[in-house]
Amino acid sequence: MVDRKKSPKKTRNLEESRKEILEAAFWEIFTRSFQGVSVDDIVGKTSLTKGAFYHQFPTKLDLGYALVDEVIKPMTYSRWIDPLKEYENPIEGILAQLKNLIGKAKPSELRYGCPLNNLVQEMAPVDKGFKERLENALNYWIDGMEKELKRAKEGGYLKKDVNTRQAAHFVVMAHEGFYGMLKALDDPKAFDALYDSLKRYFATIRS
Structure with missing residues (x-):
């Protein structure tokens, strides 16, 4: 019994x-x-x-897969997408989160890079299971970013002809590029140059 x-x-x-x-x-x-x-x-x-x-x-691989699905994927969304919902203009939220999470981060934190991008670089080329899960996590992030950019477009903050899917890909790529450059350069001041470049990009697609 x-x-x-x-x-x-x-x-x-x-x-x-x-x-x-x-x-x-x-x-x-x-x-x-x-x-x-x-x-x-x-x-x-x-x-x-x-x-x-x-x-x-x-197996250790099973642990790695679970780490992507249960920790890194939701963590990435909660850090980069969920906070944007508090902004009437999501573009302002994107820039604010970059400053908060990368621009104000300590050099000791930046030297490790991005957990998601680290695994993409290390494991996606050598293991199919990792590659599928990492692609899923990235697309989940991109989908969330596209949704917020569509909201910005509907609110009149982006030009009507902006392809929000392409823009979402670019913004997520920029996030990962920030981490990669700052990790490699070990120079927090480089953030300002990267941040200004992204601001200029947004200036070209604002309505």
Whole structure:
């Protein structure tokens, strides 16, 4: 006979274990790369056993896939898309978020780059499962950006002939380019030049 009273607690424990592993894995992989860390490295940053790890993730690749789907994809959206909804003019929100999340970031944070872009560069060329999930995460970001740019267009902030899909691709590419350049140059002042270039782009498509 199943003791149903214990089932919710067991479920919560499994959820908490999964969350703990993913949180530890995110930071280890973000700072050291996916191929640069081992399962032992990740388990060592948790309060769990290796058996608990493999109960959640049969392989390291399964962990990587879950990290993209359950952590990086929603995190990217919450950082770059959700805040735009607070702005009547989404263009202002895009620029404000860039300043807040990149322009005001510490050099010690910028040196690691973007979690999504790091995995795109490292794992998309070598693993099909990663490539599919990373493409999905990028398209999810682009879709959200396009939706906000359409709102800007409907509000009269963009020219009527602007292709919002193309613009969304460009803006997301610019975000990733910011991270890549600042990571490579190790020069926070370079942000101003990149930021001004994006402002000029927006000036060309504003109504």
